[in-house]
Amino acid sequence: MTSAHTETRRLLPITPVERDGQRHGSRSYLTCLYRCGNACDRPEPNASDNTHVQEVIGSALRRRAVLRGAAVGGGALVLGAAGAGAAVADPVEVAGKKGKNKGRNKLGKGVLGTANFRAVPPNKRDAVVTPDGFDHNVVIRWGDPVVAGAPAFDPANLTVDAVKKQFGYNNDYVGVVPTGRNTALMVVNHEYDDPDLMYPTGRYSQAEIAELGLYTHGLSVVQIKRGKVDGSWYRERNLSKARKNRRINVDTTFRVTGPAAGHELLKTGKDRSGRRVMGTLNNCAGGLTPWGTILSGEENFNQYFNVSGEMPAGPTLADGTALETAYSRYGIGANPSDPRQWLTIDDRFDMTTEPNEPHRFGWIVQVDPNDPDSLPRKHTMLGRFKHEGANMTVSRGRAVVYMGDDERGDYLYKFVSANKVDRRGSKRAHRHNMTLLDEGTLYVAKLTGDGTEDGVSDGRGEWIKLCTHNRSFVPGMTVAEVLIFTRHAADKVGPTRMDRPEDVEVNPVNGKVYAALTNNSNRGGSIPADEANPVTSSQVRSGPASELTTASGNRNGYVLEMTASGGDHTRGTFAWNLFLICGDPEAPETYFAGFPKESVSRISCPDNLTFDAKGNLWISTDGNALGANDGLFRVPVSGPKRGEVKQFLSVPRGAECCGPLVYDGDRSLFFAPQHPGEVSGATFEEPASTWPHSNDYPRPSVCVAYQRR
Ligand code: FEO
């Protein structure tokens, strides 16, 4: 194995962790340890009192809300009318103009938005299960070649050089940018590594595992081509034809843009400019821009940093205030149970040496897959937090980006560009559009309930200004400070603490915004309930056929529906309602937009969202607390079937379902089973899954589903 880091430093003691049993609902210890650094073992980092409790809703009121919601059904539809016809981006159409594909495909419409499939039942199978009438194929697996010269995959004989050329681990976001009628570039995030499942036990030293893990993070750009079966897609195996393929990793230079670029707090020993960062970490979800690039969120970046000696003091803000919680508000600190120990192979992960390095992560990054030589960008104007992802729409000509901060009790955000999108498709237009995320206004959301007398969780919302590129609205903080310490800035202006905001995405058909709020074990405990976050105890199951039992907090999550005032996403106000209160339909707290509960699928822990051409919402799940595998669900948002949640597929044992993308006129559904087999007690030798069954160990893979022919 080659090594860029020859210095061997003192290893820190690793606190033994409980390696058996389940933690935090259905999550395995592996997921908690490697994905988010056991975030739930600590108090939520948001210690503010920003709850804005309009009315705390007890279980009796919640039951009434459900009944009343069922009776009125379309209460939210009335609100939704204002959003109809809002201007939205069309990534496929506009991106096609940039590439060779001048228009929509001519192959006719698919059926994903209209098919009357039979719902996939809850199950624990080690397989991708789709409804009768549908098929799927694997597009690319962990370890498959991405860049020319990649060796055959062998987890027992990996080198850093091999990992740099192979598809990374734990595929999350999937974005597809068309380059022709039968070709496209697929961009995939690699969120995190899981050495217990990836490598034969004892095969590699801790330093080797650290370096292999470092390089498996990042993104892949992969050329794909249409398969013979309508709707199918495969990776281009002839890499001489795939010249835009790229592995983005810690050897990749990112250019820092926006108002905080070059700030003292972003400078390190190896980057005196504060404008160049090597690599991107823990990239979770993302979104397409209308100009054919992808946005990707750096999420649980905090877990990679540690200290070899003293924990640095927080910085002093420009007004002289000591920001003592600069690190802890992001969950950054001395971490004796750090499983990766990256500080032993590179000083940049040692805050005792490099106290500013953590400030260089937690951003939204932009990658232009059509320009493999371009430097990806980190956009400070979109704020720094645990970004789930970023989804763009175009409203009144402006780029509007919706974002979630995935932490218990953290916030929803929005960015509106100062300048307008240039849709002409020229190179000059592209250059202009690539500057749009550098200037504009960053907002955080406050949701106020209108009371429970109406029987539904709904109300009005306000987008509170945090800063523009040249003006701060947060007392005592400069623009750069607001952007580098966005959580602190938001704490000061009174937003609403939400239940782990994940994807926030605009429906291109009705113009409404949908936000997945995945769960919050602390709701009703350290974080009080409010009308937007009403569930304080949930029904869960330990297995598909087991009895419902009660757990504290919001264990199954919500889907929030927001309607921009006047259908204008640049405005500062909106209406909101809970579209789904997820869970088992038999549980009293659940609500499915008023649809009869006996006719919907069980759904738990919504995570990533997408829409088909009909405007149906597709929801992938992560961490199903109802005892079955995670999956992907379709639900209409309008008409008589509004709220009819139907499970379209389930992913293999131990996996979450990531990256859903309905593509190509409802004919192809990309999805990404991440961490198959990540079950407590599993190892490389004793896996809990062997999916996709090409080896005797599991391999995270991107798939595509389509109608059977
Ligand atoms: Fe990586 Fe918020 O899930």
Ligand code: CA
């Ligand atoms: Ca209400």
Ligand code: CA
């Ligand atoms: Ca996610």
